[in-house]
Amino acid sequence: MTLSTAIDHVQVAELLARLREKKPLVHNITNYVVMSLSANVLLAVGASPAMVHAAEEVEAFVSISDALVINIGTLSPGWVEGMRRAATRAEGLGKPWLLDPVGCGATPYRVGVAVELASLGPKIIRGNASEILCLSGASGAGGRGVDSTAGSDDAVHAAVTLSRRTKAVVAVTGAIDYATDGERVVAVEGGDPLMTFSTGLGCALSATAAAFSAVAPPLEATAAALAVYGVAGKLAAARCKGPGHLPAELCDALYALDAATLAQHVVISERRV
Secondary structure, X not given: OOOOOOOOHHHHHHHHHHHHHHOOEEEEEOOOOOHHHHHHHHHHXXXXXXXXXXXXXXXXXXXXXXXXXXXXXXXXXXXXXXXXXXXXXXXXXXXXXXXXXXXXXXXXXXXXXHHHHHOOOXXXXXXXXXXXXXXXXXXXXXXXXXXXXXXXXXXXXXXXXXXXXXXXXXXEEOOEEEEEOOOEEEEEEOOOHHHHHOOOHHHHHHHHHHHHHXXXXXXXXXXXXXXXHHHHHXXXXXXXXXXXXXXXXXXXXXXXXXXXXXXXXXXXXXXXO
């Protein structure tokens, strides 16, 4: 699907239906904190998750998967080797893969791993503002551990720069989510501030974007994922008194999403750089 105008709620619904029909197998090399949540979110949206990390088998598993997520939240040398092998295999097979540079900027080792992986051909890079600022090479960039100290609006230029350098679609998420292919910038409103109090929801969003990349080109896939996740997050938060039950409510909202609900809540705009 090639869009001449900003993606709208009709196209988001079409892509969600396409994902649910295909049920893409999404290979996740992700961190210990979010494995269960990411798997449950993928199941709720209509995809099939697999958490496969061993360097000895990642290449074989990439070969049978529809998309790959590489999330650097909990790093170790063995996992990094698996990430390299999986990314290289996915690129060689022409399969979409997404990089989530969790905590980029926290330590020199983490920055080095993120920069190396970003050079291996991801189709999508998804991070918070501080992570995208750091990965783009912006001076003075850096978050507070895995948390962002900047707003998504502050990282749009860095996202465009990073996209042009890596040829990946870059998504920067925050109060407003943005996705860019270096020429177009799509802004997606949604979600809820309560989501910042629940660990791993950004990582699960990355997994969702990877699932959509199995059924659509990177920019359209990313925009659709941001829209679907944002609507589900907004609806889930409205049902919660606090963040404790939010992950379960989010999965329920994703599972129940339909075209009518998307038409009521999706807010997307687009501009040229």
